Amino acid sequence: MKISTKGRYAVRLLLDIALNDGAEPVRLKDTAERQDVSMKYLEQIISILVRGGFVKSIRGPQGGYRLMRAPEEYTVGMILRQVEGSLAPVACLEDEVNACSRKAECVSLRIWEELDEAIAGVVDKYTLKDMMDWQKEMKCEYVI
Amino acid sequence: MKISTKGRYAVRLLLDIALNDGAEPVRLKDTAERQDVSMKYLEQIISILVRGGFVKSIRGPQGGYRLMRAPEEYTVGMILRQVEGSLAPVACLEDEVNACSRKAECVSLRIWEELDEAIAGVVDKYTLKDMMDWQKEMKCEYVI
DNA sequence: AATTTTTCATATTGACATACTAGGTTTATG
DNA sequence: CATAAACCTAGTATGTCAATATGAAAAATT
Numbered sequence: 001m002k003i004s005t006k007g008r009y010a011v012r013l014l015l016d017i018a019l020n021d022g023a024e025p026v027r028l029k030d031t032a033e034r035q036d037v038s039m040k041y042l043e044q045i046i047s048i049l050v051r052g053g054f055v056k057s058i059r060g061p062q063g064g065y066r067l068m069r070a071p072e073e074y075t076v077g078m079i080l081r082q083v084e085g086s087l088a089p090v091a092c093l094e095d096e097v098n099a100c101s102r103k104a105e106c107v108s109l110r111i112w113e114e115l116d117e118a119i120a121g122v123v124d125k126y127t128l129k130d131m132m133d134w135q136k137e138m139k140c141e142y143v144i
Numbered sequence: 145m146k147i148s149t150k151g152r153y154a155v156r157l158l159l160d161i162a163l164n165d166g167a168e169p170v171r172l173k174d175t176a177e178r179q180d181v182s183m184k185y186l187e188q189i190i191s192i193l194v195r196g197g198f199v200k201s202i203r204g205p206q207g208g209y210r211l212m213r214a215p216e217e218y219t220v221g222m223i224l225r226q227v228e229g230s231l232a233p234v235a236c237l238e239d240e241v242n243a244c245s246r247k248a249e250c251v252s253l254r255i256w257e258e259l260d261e262a263i264a265g266v267v268d269k270y271t272l273k274d275m276m277d278w279q280k281e282m283k284c285e286y287v288i
Numbered sequence: 289a290a291t292t293t294t295t296c297a298t299a300t301t302g303a304c305a306t307a308c309t310a311g312g313t314t315t316a317t318g
Numbered sequence: 319c320a321t322a323a324a325c326c327t328a329g330t331a332t333g334t335c336a337a338t339a340t341g342a343a344a345a346a347t348t
Binding site for chain 1: 334335336337338339343344345346347
């Protein structure tokens with residue numbers, strides 16, 4: 001029941017791009033340094049986000065990445081599902097292919113369904129905008 | 145973000161023991177047949193539950209397993225944590241050893257904390273007794 | 289045009305976990 | 319004593335995770 005580093009890095013990566021957006025697009029090298037993670041690994045993660053239409057890339061010197069939409073339009077759940085796939089706690093909830101033959105009688109399933117809803121309820125409640133606001137508040141506190 | 149078969153089997157195994165409890169203790173062989181899973185695998189799972197004081201075993205012919213306590217005293221969360229370990233969605237929430245150095249400034253952590261609470265809220269809400277009741281209701285519906 | 293800086297693409301790796309299977313030992317019953 | 323159950327340990331195939339490694343392609347600067 002763990003969120004992978006891929007999922008966690010993806011959220012932090014998009015947050016970093018949102019926070020550092022300015023005249024120039026955000027370079028992966030800088031994000032990697034700021035967050036102290038492998039740039040090569042981030043490259044793989046961002047390529048999923050580019051393909052998913054979450055960010056656009058600008059190649060060449062002074063290139064980098066920018067968000068495609070406003071920060072409030074990215075829920076944490078959207079990001080996690082894009083890089084990790086389904087967040088369902090059991091495969092039988094995902095689709096018909098993974099559904100098990102005992103689905104109708106399975107009383108465990110009721111709990112897994114409620115768990116799935118609870119998870120979605122949290123990750124779909126927050127957006128990059130919320131995280132940006134928290135980050136800014138925090139910076140303020142440090143200054144004071 | 146998946147619950148392992150070990151966790152799911154453990155819940156169903158204890159439910160099976162609860163439902164089939166009678167004059168004789170419940171044999172693993174019967175549970176394995178009823179649920180169509182490997183008995184050898186169930187042996188490994190139940191040994192964790194024996195060590196954790198969830199069930200007691202009776203050896204020899206006419207042996208088997210019985211719950212140590214009343215079904216309402218087993219939450220699904222207790223069972224999952226016993227066989228899977230922590231249900232925390234990220235390692236940094238587990239303990240001081242796994243905590244990361246950026247914990248104080250990490251805004252993602254707020255979301256993971258809320259997610260952790262949401263997960264616990266569901267799995268600790270239901271007990272084996274609830275599942276037994278659902279199972280019995282369902283049997284009724286089939287008869288009607 | 290050459291160089292540099294960035295993204296883009298694919299392959300490989302080592303460690304670990306998952307989901308079992310196999311084979312045997314111990315304990316109690318009839 | 320034969321049998322039926324739990325108990326114990328090891329092995330194994332498969333896959334996933336979390337990266338590294340290598341280099342190509344594109345675009346801006348010099």
